[in-house]
Amino acid sequence: MKLIVNTSPFRLEQGYDLGYGPSVYDTMAEVILAFQNPNEDILFSYANWDTELDPHKDYFIQESACSFHFGIIHDPDQAIAQKVKEVLWHHYEPKCEPKSNMALLDELMTQFKETPFTELNEELIRKIGTTVHEMQTIYALEDRDEKTQSFVNHRLVDTTSTWPLSNDRPVNLKNILWYRANTKEEILRSFDLTDWWFTCAIVTRNTTVENFNYFLDYTEEHGEEHDGMVLYITASKKMHFKDTVLPRLIGLLGDKLEVVG
Known part of the structure; x- marks a missing residue:
């Protein structure tokens, strides 16, 4: 030293x-x-x-979506997973209340995880990445x-x-x-x-x-x-x-x- x-x-x-x-x-x-x-x-x-001024925000959003897709996000209480399920629901069924069908929420999550990341819809990736990033990142x-x-x-x-x-x-x-x-x-x-x-x-x-x-x-x-x-x-x-x-x-x-x- x-x-x-x-x-x-x-x-x-x-x-x-x-x-x-x-x-x-x-x-x-x-x-x-x-x-x-x-x-x-x-x-x-x-x-x-x-x-809003973070110059690396787009990169972090993409990485957050990718990390969640591959199951390497720390989420012990499943709060992030629940928010992602709601994003998936609103993306595919925007006029319906997500809590009305919990089984379908789980099905959408399974489908998301099983679909190759490169084949996922870009808009959906950004929505999920934004949600995960905002829940994980401390700015203030x-x-x-x-x-x-x-x-x-x-x-x-x-x-x-x-x-x-x-x-x-x-x-x-x-x-x-x-x-x-x-x-x-x-x-x-x-x-x-x-x-x-x-x-x-x-x-x-x-x-x-x-x-x-x-x-x-x-x-x-x-x-x-x-x-x-x-x-x-x-x-x-x-x-x-x-x-x-x-x-x-x-x-x-x-x-x-x-x-x-």
């Missing part, structure tokens, strides 16, 4: 040394807290997306369950429209919600409810996100020189990082950490 400090931003290249998914939650929460000082807030980001916080919405909204500090990362602003970005998670318990809850591939800003309390002290972007990369998880660290005061945060990270990660640069 390498911490490269002669680049901008700094790079904490972890690979999979600390684990992946839930197994890394605890350590990454401690890593984030190593950047926080008194009178500072840790603000996590939650991006809301515009479904309002698509989440109530406990996730409550967790974010009760801690909400700011809403911005600027894109904080180095790559180009996605065309379908609506806005970014910034919510406070100052304790280890709150950080772990954020990982569990939203995403452990996080971006967060450490800011002096009552200042804007744009005036961050640290900005952290945790993601996964695959390449010849590095494979696995990496934490990008943007520091507004590099000497503070080297004098204060770096010793904390060394104390936390110990012999696993190699500092380069």
